Structures are given as structure tokens and as C-alpha cells.
Amino acid sequence: xxxxxxxxxxxxxxQVVRGLDGRLSARFDRRALAIGLALxxxxxxxxxxSLASGTYPIALDDVLGALVGRGExxxxxxxxxxxxxxxxxxLLLGAALGTSGAIFQSLTRNPLGSPDIIGFSAGSYTGAxxxxxxxxxxxxxxxxxxxxxxLVTALAxxxxxxxxxxxxxxxxxxGIGVAAMLSAFxxxxxxxxxxxxxxxxxxxxxxxxxGLGFEQLLPVALALxxxxxxxxxxxxxxxxxxxxxxAARASGVNANRTRALLMVLGVALTAIVTAAxxxxxxxxxxxxxxxxxxxxxxxxxxxxxxLMGGLLLVSADWAAQHALGVQLPVGVMTVSIGGLxxxxxxxxEGRP
Amino acid sequence: xxxxxFPPPTAKQPASQPAKSQPRLPARLxxxxxxxxxxxxxxxxxxxVAIPDGAFTVIVGPNACGKSTLLRALSRxxxxxxxxxxxxxxxxxxxxxxxxxxxxxxxxxxxxxxxGITVAELxxxxxxxxxxxxxxxxxxxxxxxxxxxxxxxIAALSGRLVDELSGGQRQRxxxxxxxxxxxxxxxxxxxxxxxxxxxxIELMELLADLNTEGRTIVAVLHDLNQACxxxxxxxxxxxxxxxxxxxxxxxxxxxLIEEVFGLxxxxxxxxxxxxxxxxxxxxxxxAPGLAAARAAxxxxxxxxxxxxPRPAAPGASPQIPEPHHD
Numbered sequence: 161x162x163x164x165x166x167x168x169x170x171x172x173x174x175q176v177v178r179g180l181d182g183r184l185s186a187r188f189d190r191r192a193l194a195i196g197l198a199l200x201x202x203x204x205x206x207x208x209x210s211l212a213s214g215t216y217p218i219a220l221d222d223v224l225g226a227l228v229g230r231g232e233x234x235x236x237x238x239x240x241x242x243x244x245x246x247x248x249x250x251l252l253l254g255a256a257l258g259t260s261g262a263i264f265q266s267l268t269r270n271p272l273g274s275p276d277i278i279g280f281s282a283g284s285y286t287g288a289x290x291x292x293x294x295x296x297x298x299x300x301x302x303x304x305x306x307x308x309x310x311l312v313t314a315l316a317x318x319x320x321x322x323x324x325x326x327x328x329x330x331x332x333x334x335g336i337g338v339a340a341m342l343s344a345f346x347x348x349x350x351x352x353x354x355x356x357x358x359x360x361x362x363x364x365x366x367x368x369x370x371g372l373g374f375e376q377l378l379p380v381a382l383a384l385x386x387x388x389x390x391x392x393x394x395x396x397x398x399x400x401x402x403x404x405x406x407a408a409r410a411s412g413v414n415a416n417r418t419r420a421l422l423m424v425l426g427v428a429l430t431a432i433v434t435a436a437x438x439x440x441x442x443x444x445x446x447x448x449x450x451x452x453x454x455x456x457x458x459x460x461x462x463x464x465x466x467l468m469g470g471l472l473l474v475s476a477d478w479a480a481q482h483a484l485g486v487q488l489p490v491g492v493m494t495v496s497i498g499g500l501x502x503x504x505x506x507x508x509e510g511r512p
Numbered sequence: 513x514x515x516x517x518f519p520p521p522t523a524k525q526p527a528s529q530p531a532k533s534q535p536r537l538p539a540r541l542x543x544x545x546x547x548x549x550x551x552x553x554x555x556x557x558x559x560x561v562a563i564p565d566g567a568f569t570v571i572v573g574p575n576a577c578g579k580s581t582l583l584r585a586l587s588r589x590x591x592x593x594x595x596x597x598x599x600x601x602x603x604x605x606x607x608x609x610x611x612x613x614x615x616x617x618x619x620x621x622x623x624x625x626x627x628g629i630t631v632a633e634l635x636x637x638x639x640x641x642x643x644x645x646x647x648x649x650x651x652x653x654x655x656x657x658x659x660x661x662x663x664x665x666i667a668a669l670s671g672r673l674v675d676e677l678s679g680g681q682r683q684r685x686x687x688x689x690x691x692x693x694x695x696x697x698x699x700x701x702x703x704x705x706x707x708x709x710x711x712x713i714e715l716m717e718l719l720a721d722l723n724t725e726g727r728t729i730v731a732v733l734h735d736l737n738q739a740c741x742x743x744x745x746x747x748x749x750x751x752x753x754x755x756x757x758x759x760x761x762x763x764x765x766x767x768l769i770e771e772v773f774g775l776x777x778x779x780x781x782x783x784x785x786x787x788x789x790x791x792x793x794x795x796x797x798x799a800p801g802l803a804a805a806r807a808a809x810x811x812x813x814x815x816x817x818x819x820x821p822r823p824a825a826p827g828a829s830p831q832i833p834e835p836h837h838d
Contacts, residue, residue, distance in 0.1 A: 168657060168661075168670060170633055171671030178650070182647070184646050185648055396645065397640075403624050407624075409589055410613060410617065411693065412611075412640055458627065458633055
């Protein structure tokens with residue numbers, strides 16, 4: 161591997177990497193690289209702090225020691241067995257939400273085109289509620305219900321928005337309508353349910369990482385390992401699609417197939433989160449836009465969005481547990497942060 | 513552009529009979545009795561068109577005549593309801609999108625520049641069909657992007673944001689993107705729309721230069737005079753059929769234009785290029801409703817345009833038909 165100086169002025173510093181007799185080459189935006197590294201470092205830092213905090217505070221040194229297998233058994237148990245799965249889940253689920261949001265915002269070319277706005281999260285919740293209330297299913301059945309609910313909703317929105325291909329704006333408008341109907345249906349289902357079941361459904365519906373352990377972490381990690389490679393490969397055609405279908409197809413992208421594949425992947429990412437922790441709003445909406453503003457890159461980029469999502473969720477979960485003295489579901493925290501973000505966005509966009 | 517590498521095939525053919533165009537010229541790209549349309553709306557039936565290799569083909573015709581639809585079919589964006597589009601001897605529908613994109617570039621009517629993209633980044637996206645997951649920015653990519661920006665005169669704008677450019681500059685960026693694709697065939701759908709006259713001419717000359725360098729160019733244009741001046745092969749379409757095709761000087765007559773566009777015109781030799789210049793006659797008199805209100809008759813068409821051709825540019829030997837009077 162060697163780095164060649166760029167011959168073309170891209171308007172920002174780029175790093176060109178080529179190797180293996182030209183079989184390997186890439187061009188990176190240096191600012192995006194630096195931001196990405198910083199986000200990753202920050203997310204890991206917050207994760208370490210999160211591992212250290214709790215009713216039994218542990219020094220950061222001891223946390224790191226426990227992670228690499230040193231230190232007292234009791235400390236190791238608290239850090240690795242109790243706290244690590246939750247923190248790791250926060251990072252992974254946040255990254256999944258950030259990626260999913262980036263995929264849909266890029267496909268719809270609209271910052272509002274995120275899965276929690278266009279009904280996929282509501283659909284996942286509906287699927288989970290149906291399993292909980294009508295079949296009194298356990299954790300895995302509920303998770304499966306969420307997955308199916310999200311996919312069915314996405315398919316319905318896609319078909320309703322279809323008119324000789326799917327156009328971004330129509331998808332958003334149809335999605336918002338479907339989301340509203342599903343929310344009403346969800347509220348009705350909770351009203352009709354037995355008090356006890358309704359209570360647990362409502363708690364799940366707030367979106368929380370409470371009580372999650374290794375048995376939830378492993379399937380999530382596995383699923384993300386399966387989903388990540390195709391998402392990374394499709395990142396290039398996704399970028400071409402941002403220029404419009406005609407331009408993308410003229411440059412050799414199979415537009416409809418690529419879009420359908422990316423939608424399935426994006427829905428699966430959201431559904432995994434809903435299945436594991438309940439609907440967690442606003443990460444998918446905010447992470448890609450914040451990442452885009454930080455990197456100042458063209459369009460929505462997947463990897464920075466994923467890192468931003470991980471950072472946002474792990475921070476929100478730490479704040480939900482420790483910042484206010486009372487333990488809140490992280491979903492409540494993300495909604496509040498999201499509200500602030502929305503205000504900032506509106507004020508910013510409103511100014512000339 | 514005084515020499516044309518092929519004889520005008522449909523010269524002297526009466527414009528009233530749709531030209532039967534067989535691919536008798538060497539043509540890598542041709543449509544073979546295609547039926548084109550969207551859903552239930554049919555725009556063209558049994559249309560056959562050949563794009564002569566190495567020519568600068570311009571497709572003209574009134575609105576909704578199917579010229580853009582034809583271009584979409586030729587570029588594989590629209591699948592014919594019947595018939596086939598042939599590229600290099602094979603059905604284009606059977607080729608992979610990437611494979612087509614290496615041989616044939618298309619500038620669509622409207623494309624979207626992603627927010628915050630710079631000129632060089634956008635031009636670099638034209639390299640997509642030559643790249644892969646592992647090979648995302650080869651030396652060939654770099655050379656092609658640099659050459660495309662050079663050819664379109666935007667090398668100095670390289671690092672600027674596309675959002676901040678003027679309409680003319682932006683259109684050149686899009687053309688550079690298609691050029692970076694390095695395809696032997698280049699299709700452009702109304703590339704001069706939204707450009708002022710100077711930029712239109714500049715763009716047409718750029719296309720003519722690219723054609724001289726050996727690329728096959730196909731453009732859909734609205735401006736008949738630009739079409740006549742720069743095209744080496746003109747295809748006039750009406751109602752989804754080819755009304756006439758051939759070298760502009762050989763086929764453009766007042767009769768053809770009136771038949772295709774329903775507009776009475778004079779055709780005179782262009783004093784600069786010697787090629788046909790089309791001058792609309794306009795309404796022969798005041799609008800019927802206003803006829804009574806107006807006392808003075810409409811000023812007559814200037815006699816100077818009446819048929820004494822000005823000396824043509826040296827080398828050009830246009831056959832200018834007599835202006836068609838009615």
C-alpha cells in the first residue's frame with residue numbers, strides 16, 4: 161500500500177490509497193476519516209464511562225482491566241456480565257439505527273425519510289403488540305413479531321407509493337399516513353388489553369435497554385454481522401441513486417433492484433432494534449444529518465452515520481440511567497434529545 | 513464539418529412518406545421495429561432508427577413526438593413493448609446495466625446534484641461502471657476525470673461546490689460526468705435547455721469537437737437551426753415516426769418543416785455555415801379577432817429573405833430548396 165498525492169482538486173483534502181498492482185484503490189475524504197475516528201473514539205469513551213457508572217461505581221482503570229480479564233472476579237462479573245451487554249447493545253443498536261436512517265434518507269433524498277417517520281418503527285411495534293397481546297408470546301416471539309411487522313409495513317408503504325417506480329417524496333407522505341394509522345391501532349390494542357399485559361407492552365413500547373443481557377446481545381451481533389457486508393457493498397450504487405434514477409441507471413446501476421435490496425436491509429436493521437429493545441426514535445432521524453454536517457461530505461454517508469448513531473445511543477442510555485437520578489427508558493431520552501435536535505434544525509433552516 | 517462519411521440516404525425522399533430506415537450504414541446502435549410507450553399509452557409503433565457510427569445525430573420534432581422516448585429506449589432506460597434495441601449486434605435488454613454503461617453514456621434531461629458535492633466529486637461519479645468495490649479510484653479513473661474536466665473547460669472549477677455554479681457551468685459539469693464514463697457512444701436529452709445562447713453554442717461546439725474526435729453523438733434538440741448547423745445526420749420525428757432523416761442540407765425543406773411542425777417557414781442558407789437556416793413566417797396576418805380592430809395590414813415578410821441565397825461559406829455546398837410559399 162502506498163499513498164499517491166491527488167492530482168485533482170476535489171475541494172477538500174483527500175487521501176488516495178492504491179495497492180496490489182492497481183487491483184486495490186480507494187479515495188477517502190480526510191475530514192470524514194478524522195471525524196469517523198473521533199466519533200468512534202468518543203463512543204468507546206462514553207461506553208467505558210457507562211461501564212464504570214452505576215449503583216456500584218468502578219474506577220476506569222478497573223473497568224479496562226476487567227475487560228481484558230484482569231482484576232477481581234466480582235468486578236469482572238459486574239463489568240462484563242452485567243454492564244457490558246447493555247453497553248455493547250447500545251453501540252450496536254445505535255449503529256444499526258444510524259445506518260438504517262442513512263439508507264432511507266439517501267433513498268428518499270430527504271432528511272425526513274427516516275424509518276421512524278415513515279412508519280416502519282410503528283409497524284414493528286404493531287407486530288410486537290400483536291404477538292404480546294393476542295398470542296402472549298415471550299421475548300423471542302415478540303422480537304419475531306417486530307421483525308415481521310416492520311417488513312410487512314415497509315412492503316405495504318412501498319406498494320402504496322409505487323407508481324412506475326418509487327419516488328422519495330411519495331414514499332415519505334404515504335409512510336407518514338401509514339405511521340399515523342398504525343399508531344392509532346397500537347393505542348387501541350393497548351386500551352383493549354388486560355391491565356398487566358398492557359403495562360408491559362407500554363414499557364416495551366417506550367424503548368429500553370433495561371434488563372438486556374448476553375442472550376439478546378448475541379443474536380443482535382450475529383444479525384448485524386450478516387447485514388453489514390451487503391450494506392457496505394451497496395453503498396456505492398446508493399450514492400449513484402442520489403443523482404436520480406435516470407442518471408444512476410445510465411451509469412450502470414440496476415436502480416429498482418438496488419433500491420429494493422437496500423430497503424429490505426434498512427427495514428431489517430430497524431426491525432432488529434425494535435425487536436431487541438422496542439422502538440427507539442430519533443436516532444435514525446438525527447444521526448445521519450449530524451454526521452453529514454460534521455463531515456461536510458456530499459450526501460448522506462453510511463459509516464459516519466453508523467458511528468454517530470452508536471455514539472448517540474450509548475450517550476442517551478448513559479444519560480437515561482444516571483444523569484437525572486431516576487432511571488428512564490432510553491427511548492424517552494432519545495425522544496427528548498430528538499426534540500432538541502428538531503428545534504435546532506428548524507431554527508437553523510428558518511434563518512436565511 | 514464539410515465532409516460527411518456517409519451519403520445522405522433519404523435525400524429527395526418525399527417528406528410525406530415516413531422514411532424506411534434500414535441499418536444500411538454501419539450502426540452499432542439501432543432500434544428495430546420497436547413499440548414504445550408508458551403503461552397503456554403508446555407513443556411509437558414499429559419504429560426503426562439507426563444511429564450511424566461516428567456521426568453527430570440530432571433528433572428533432574414537435575413536443576410529444578416521441579424523440580425523448582426514443583432516446584430513453586436507445587439508452588436502455590425504457591424497455592420497448594415490442595421490438596428490440598440492438599447494441600453491437602445484441603439485444604440491449606439482455607446486456608447488464610454496467611456493460612451498457614461502458615459503451616453508451618446518457619445525459620438525462622434532469623439529474624440531481626447531491627447537496628454539498630464538489631465539481632470533481634460529481635464528475636468522478638461518472639466512473640462508476642469502471643469501478644468495483646475493491647477498485648474505487650484507479651489511475652485510469654483519475655486520468656479520465658481530469659481529461660473530462662479539461663475538455664469541458666471546468667478544470668478551474670474542480671474544487672467548487674456544484675450548488676454555487678451558474679446553470680451553464682453546471683450543465684458542463686454534468687456533461688463532464690458523462691464524458692468521464694468514456695463511452696464511444698454519447699446520448700444527450702435536450703442538453704441546451706436552460707442555457708443562454710452563448711452557452712448553447714459553446715456546448716454544441718464542444719459536442720461537435722467530441723464528434724470529430726471520433727465519438728458517436730446523439731442529441732435531442734429543440735432548436736432547429738442549431739440542429740441544422742451542427743448535425744451530420746438529422747432525424748425529424750412526428751407522431752412517433754421518422755418523417756425524414758439524412759444530412760441536414762439534403763433533407764431540410766420548408767415543406768418538411770411545415771409538415772413536421774405545422775409551421776410555415778422559409779428555409780435559406782445560413783450566411784455563416786451555408787447550412788439550412790429556418791425562419792418562421794409567423795402568422796400571415798392579425799389574429800382573426802383583432803382583424804377588424806386593426807386598420808393597418810400586417811407588415812409583409814421582408815423581401816430580402818425571398819430566395820436570393822447569400823454566398824455560402826467556402827466548401828459548403830448545400831442544396832437549398834426553394835422557399836416554400838403558400
